[in-house]
Amino acid sequence: MPAVVNEAExxxxxxxxxxxxxxxxxxxxxxxxxxxxxxxxxxxxxxDACSSQAITMG
Numbered sequence: 001m002p003a004v005v006n007e008a009e010x011x012x013x014x015x016x017x018x019x020x021x022x023x024x025x026x027x028x029x030x031x032x033x034x035x036x037x038x039x040x041x042x043x044x045x046x047x048d049a050c051s052s053q054a055i056t057m058g
Contacts, residue, residue, distance in 0.1 A: 001042065001057060001058030002024075002035050002037040002040035002042065002057075002058055003016075003024075003025065003035045003040055003042075003044075003046050003047060003055050003056070003057055003058065004035070004055065004056050004057070004058045005025075005032065005033045005034065005035060005054055005055050006054045006055070006056070007032050007054075008054075009052050009053065009054035010031070010032050010033050010052065010054040010055075011031070011051075011052050011054070012027050012030075012031025012032060012033070013027075013051065013052070014027045015049040015050060015051060016033050016045075016046035016047075016049050016050055016055055017033065018049070019045045019046055019048075019049040020045060020046050021041070021043060021045060022039050022040070022041055023039065024036045024037075024039035024040040024041070025040070025046050025055075033046075033054070033055065042057060044057055
């Protein structure tokens, strides 16, 4: 299952965006990470990189 972002916890730091090997996650103009479910390969890299623990694997 794709990564899930807890928007209330996301700080918009972009560490997930920089870590994702498929560019399936991006921080939007509201400083919230958004996951493109169809591009996520469930590798957990974004969750591991998230210092605020806002990302979990669905």
